[in-house]
Each structure stands twice: as structure tokens, then as C-alpha cells.
Amino acid sequence: MPQFADFSSFFEVGIGLGVGLSLFRIPIDNRKFALIRRVDNELRLFSHQGTQVAVERFERAGELSILLDAAVLRLEKQVKDFPIISLIGSLLNAMMLFRVAMSSSQYVTAADIWLFAFVSIGWYVLMSLTIIWFVDRAFGNIERCLNDPSIPLNSA
Secondary structure, three states: OOEHHHHHHHHHHHHHHHHHHHOOOHHHHHHHHHHHHHHHHHHHHHOOOOOHHHHHHHHHHHHHHHHHHHHHHHHHHHOOOHHHHHHHHHHHHHHHHHHHHHOOOOEOOHHHHHHHHHHHHHHHHHHHHHHHHHHHHHHHHHHHHHHOOOOOHHHO
């Protein structure tokens, strides 16, 4: 039967994940900068062309730029507390590591194992999935409007 001491490395990993995720902006920044580049490319491409299609595409890219700026601001407000939540998870892992160290010879129950797994890893998986969901909600419609010009902008 496993003892508490067997699970100390779980919480060490959890502490590292918590600190790392508090600085983790890759899903947000990658998607945001990719969309900004695409909109800027559309604006540059159609800015000096005189055809009716080019003028319409230029105007649409300008409107998408405004929508993108608003989406970035909304997303930043929605995820502003995530670094704090991540650090709270890291602190919780440190407390669990202390508890495990103080009771290292005590036997572990199945409920303890599930708690340890959630605190050390599940917390951060849940946070990461939530961030990815927020990013998709913020930028998904804008990306679809960029990919398909026939989609009306009011759906973005």
C-alpha cells in the first residue's frame, strides 16, 4: 500500500506547473498575433488598389481590426485573474507537499490519490482548457470572418 512519501514528487510538479502557468500566455498571444498579422496583411494588400472588390475587402479588414481590438480587450479582462489562480494552486501544492512530508509514513487511501492527482495536475489541466476555451470564444468568429469573406461581420 502506498504511503504519503510516495506522492511528494506530484506536488513538486504541481508547484512548478503553478508558477509556470502564472506566466503562460502562449495560447492567447499566438492566436492574437497571428490574427493581427493577417488583418494587417489584408489592410496592406488592399490599401492601394482601386477596384470595388479591393475597396470592400479593405473596409472589411478595417472593421475586423476594430473587432479584433475589442476582442483582445475583452479577453484580457476575462483572463486577468488566471495568474493569481495558478499561483494559488501552486501554494496549495506547497501545502500538500508539507503535509505529505510531515506524514510520510501514513498510508494513502483512494480518496487521497484522487485529491493528490487533482491538486497537482487536474487543477492546471482545467485552467489550461478554460483559457483555450476563452481564446476560442474571443477570436474564433473573427478568424472565421477572415477565412470566409462571405460571413457577415455582425456574427464576429
